[in-house]
Amino acid sequence: MEFKRVLGRRRSFHYFATWRPVEREKIQAMLEAARRASRAVNTPFFKAVVTYRDRLSQEERNQFKTAWEPTVFDFAPVSIFWYHDTEARVAYVDRLKRPGVPSGALQDNAVMAPLLGWSRRFLSEVILPELLAPGGRSAPPARGGNSDAAMAMEQALLCAYDEGLAATLVPFDEDGARTVLGVPEVWEPLLAMLVGYPAESWEAGGQAPGLPFEDVFFAGSMDTAFERDPQVVARLQSEELIQEQAPIAWRKHEIRGLDRMFRLPASR
Amino acid sequence: MEFKEVVGWRRSIRFFAPWRPVEREKVQAILEAVYRAPKVLELDIVRCVVIYRDALTAEQLESIRSPINSAQIDMAPVYIQFFADLQAAERAMDGGHLKELIDLDLLPASFGWTHDYVDRVIVPQVYKRILTDSNRVVVGRRPPLLQEVEEQAQARAGGGRTVVAVEAEPATLPLSLLVLANTAVGIAQAHALLSAFDEGLGAHLCGISPVVMKQLCRIPDYWHTGASTMLLGYHAGSWEDGGQRPREPFEEDFFEGRYGTPFVQDPGVVGRLKAERMIQDEAPLAWRRGELSALADMLGLPK
Numbered sequence A: 001m002e003f004k005r006v007l008g009r010r011r012s013f014h015y016f017a018t019w020r021p022v023e024r025e026k027i028q029a030m031l032e033a034a035r036r037a038s039r040a041v042n043t044p045f046f047k048a049v050v051t052y053r054d055r056l057s058q059e060e061r062n063q064f065k066t067a068w069e070p071t072v073f074d075f076a077p078v079s080i081f082w083y084h085d086t087e088a089r090v091a092y093v094d095r096l097k098r099p100g101v102p103s104g105a106l107q108d109n110a111v112m113a114p115l116l117g118w119s120r121r122f123l124s125e126v127i128l129p130e131l132l133a134p135g136g137r138s139a140p141p142a143r144g145g146n147s148d149a150a151m152a153m154e155q156a157l158l159c160a161y162d163e164g165l166a167a168t169l170v171p172f173d174e175d176g177a178r179t180v181l182g183v184p185e186v187w188e189p190l191l192a193m194l195v196g197y198p199a200e201s202w203e204a205g206g207q208a209p210g211l212p213f214e215d216v217f218f219a220g221s222m223d224t225a226f227e228r229d230p231q232v233v234a235r236l237q238s239e240e241l242i243q244e245q246a247p248i249a250w251r252k253h254e255i256r257g258l259d260r261m262f263r264l265p266a267s268r
Numbered sequence B: 001m002e003f004k005e006v007v008g009w010r011r012s013i014r015f016f017a018p019w020r021p022v023e024r025e026k027v028q029a030i031l032e033a034v035y036r037a038p039k040v041l042e043l044d045i046v047r048c049v050v051i052y053r054d055a056l057t058a059e060q061l062e063s064i065r066s067p068i069n070s071a072q073i074d075m076a077p078v079y080i081q082f083f084a085d086l087q088a089a090e091r092a093m094d095g096g097h098l099k100e101l102i103d104l105d106l107l108p109a110s111f112g113w114t115h116d117y118v119d120r121v122i123v124p125q126v127y128k129r130i131l132t133d134s135n136r137v138v139v140g141r142r143p144p145l146l147q148e149v150e151e152q153a154q155a156r157a158g159g160g161r162t163v164v165a166v167e168a169e170p171a172t173l174p175l176s177l178l179v180l181a182n183t184a185v186g187i188a189q190a191h192a193l194l195s196a197f198d199e200g201l202g203a204h205l206c207g208i209s210p211v212v213m214k215q216l217c218r219i220p221d222y223w224h225t226g227a228s229t230m231l232l233g234y235h236a237g238s239w240e241d242g243g244q245r246p247r248e249p250f251e252e253d254f255f256e257g258r259y260g261t262p263f264v265q266d267p268g269v270v271g272r273l274k275a276e277r278m279i280q281d282e283a284p285l286a287w288r289r290g291e292l293s294a295l296a297d298m299l300g301l302p303k
């Protein structure tokens, strides 16, 4: 699918087709997309565990749930649990076994060229100790999230849409998930990605509103808003990055129909 | 461009045509893609400042240079800096935005979304917990390398420039808030990087001193700094740029059902993704050294 259309189609889905399994090959494609994301010093800070709703008991699924939209775990055929591996960089510094920047593989492959200042000596004497393991190799792994892990997760999410699937991000219960999934203590939870074929329309109520563009984007400094050129907006509408905004006239009927289909308590 | 090709062609481009400006329209298209990124817990966290290299004074340009980035900084005509507005969760405490989404039928009542649920459960149990997380982490500490780099930059500039004190940054933050901020920034950066390539541009993320960026962008204290900067411009070399970068074995990254059971990579799927050009030829490419040498000559870089 065209890139901009993929981005335009993405929104939060709730009603998944519970009866339609997701092909494993599509899940793999999503994971392959995650791996291609940019990563500081080529280190994989992300980890993910793929689970299938039908292979988990209700009790196990309940352990994932938080106050934020708990029932969606019972709808989506696939849930992928994304983590930040807080030990990734230490492992990379210590082992030097993987084709990251530390091992020199990128220099040898003439990607990070010494002509940009990245000599092997600069790496071993400056980058490696200072950037990869600040506080020393024995410093405890640091929690606090990781934008690289989130970037990988997002590439997987967008790829789901390209594969004709819907995917939604929700928080999950760290301790419950650790019990069910057996992940290491040093993995810090990011978000759960619920994946499936949507039972609702691709519109899913329309694109959601947000802050005004000019409150989010700035030119030069925060003193000057980045002015939104309506001609560019029009181009992006034709490329389907920008689509119809909520509310959509027939959405209430759609929700009523979906609630009947899934025998959910009447919404209103 | 097809989505998978965009993912495949994205790689960290570090050689830009310094003389070729980036059309404002393309910059806006990138920002519009960021604008459409998913919002974690429906919070509007990310902010971006677009910086045009040629609008900076010589002193400003010097202040953001460091040994690991100065060549790229000089080549890229545009930098996009990402920030996280740490007041986003606080501003959401009235539940107003969630109620708006409920009223627009985007958050369905049959999944538990009601005004009452927002007030009774989501605000106190989700938003408030983020803000009152007693687990706090130190932030705003500059990595030693960048500190060093700043001192060098100062020395080079004659020592006249004052650098914002590290203490000006909040000393600690609730852990949950920091996780949220970093997650939101990463999601936004994914959209920005991919969109750059879809618009026919090259880009990479680059570490620039957060203290200097904060000063340059004149942002308030409650905007969290520390995210890498996206350097943007037209490719000076080939789109191959030496080939796709190596990755660890797939089975080290992903698990199926439970940790310990790797998600085994099916070569048939890899074949399909190669045909769709998401997986491309990996570095090293035979002709890369020749290209690098030519680029060095063209761009005046030391060999």
Ligand SMILES: Cc1cc2nc3c(=O)[nH]c(=O)nc-3n(C[C@H](O)[C@H](O)[C@H](O)COP(=O)(O)O)c2cc1C
Pocket (backbone or CB within 6 Å): A036, A037, A038, A039, A040, A041, A042, A043, A106, A148, B010, B011, B012, B013, B014, B068, B069, B204, B205, B206, B207, B228, B245
């Ligand atoms: C947060 C972050 C910071 C980065 N900082 C730099 C940098 O300062 N200089 C640089 O040349 N590349 C930087 N990179 C790019 C990575 O080195 C690159 O993504 C990694 O080697 C994988 O290669 P690829 O992006 O070409 O797939 C950074 C990437 C990330 C995610």
